[in-house]
Amino acid sequence: MGDVRDLRSAASARRRDAQTLAGELVVQAERSAPRVVRHWVMRTIADAGVGGSSNQVVELLTAELVSNAVVHGPEAGEVRVEVRIDAESVRVGVRDTGGGRPTVGHPEPTAPSGRGLALVEALSSDWGIQTHADGKTVWFEVRTHED
Numbered sequence: 001m002g003d004v005r006d007l008r009s010a011a012s013a014r015r016r017d018a019q020t021l022a023g024e025l026v027v028q029a030e031r032s033a034p035r036v037v038r039h040w041v042m043r044t045i046a047d048a049g050v051g052g053s054s055n056q057v058v059e060l061l062t063a064e065l066v067s068n069a070v071v072h073g074p075e076a077g078e079v080r081v082e083v084r085i086d087a088e089s090v091r092v093g094v095r096d097t098g099g100g101r102p103t104v105g106h107p108e109p110t111a112p113s114g115r116g117l118a119l120v121e122a123l124s125s126d127w128g129i130q131t132h133a134d135g136k137t138v139w140f141e142v143r144t145h146e147d
Contacts, residue, residue, distance in 0.1 A: 020084065020085065020086045021044075021048050021084070021085045021086075022082070022083065022084045022085070023044050023082070023083050024080065024081065024082045024083075025037060025040050025041075025080075025081045026078055026079070026080050026081075027066075027078070027079050027081070028076070028077075028078060028079075029069060029070045029073050029074070029075070029076065029077045029078065029079050029096065030070065031070065033066055033069075033070050033079055034062075034063045034066040034067045034070065035063075037062060037063075037066045037079070037081050038059055038062055038063045038066070040081075041058060041059065041062045041081070041083055041092060042055065042058075042059050044083050044085070045058055045083065045085060045090055048085045050085065050090055050144050054090065054142050054143070054144045054145075057123050057124070057142050058090050058092060058142050060119065060123070061092065061119065061120050061123060061124060061140050061142070062081070062092050062094070064116035064117075064119055064120060065092070065094040065116070065120065065138050065140070066079060066081065066094055067116065068094075068102065068116050068117070068138070069094050069095075069096040069098070069138075072096075072098050072100070072102070073096035073097060073098035073135075074096075074097055074098055077096060077097050077098070078096070078097070079094060079095070079096050080094075080095040080096075081093070081094050081095075082095070085144075087144075088143060088144065088145070089125060089141045089142060089143045089144055090141065090142050090144060091139060091140070091141045092139060092140055093130075093137045093138070093139035094137065094138050094139070095132070095135060095136065095137040096135050096136065097134050097135035098135055098136070099135075101129060101131070101136070102117055102129060102136070102138055103117065104117040104118050104121050105117065105118060106118065117138075120138075120140050123142070124140035124141055124142055125140075125141045125142055125143045126140070126141045127139060127140040127141070
């Protein structure tokens with residue numbers, strides 16, 4: 001289903017007390033992708049010691065962004081997910097080769113969809129969209145501790 005690339009190449013980066021951990025997963029843009037990515041991200045951040053409500057927020061927002069990439073990206077495309085964990089936060093970026101620029105929607109209460117980016121905006125510490133010649137990356141950050 002997915003191609004996991006562990007970016008923690010240096011021995012010091014593999015230790016639990018390392019400053020920054022990073023990983024990447026590439027999956028096909030299909031219905032099962034959000035579930036596969038969500039489970040991978042949850043294992044990755046749990047292994048880094050991130051728990052509690054931060055863990056749950058990252059899980060929800062990751063699933064939303066991957067779902068958007070699958071629904072709005074090209075059929076049979078790839079979705080690339082990057083996770084970066086440091087002492088302050090978790091950053092997740094979801095890249096696809098779809099066109100257009102996502103916007104925050106405010107659908108009617110009875111609408112069946114359209115709330116994903118509104119959730120990202122409301123629950124993340126920061127978020128944004130980075131455009132590329134071949135698509136875009138939508139990313140968010142969640143702080144892992146209170147100041």
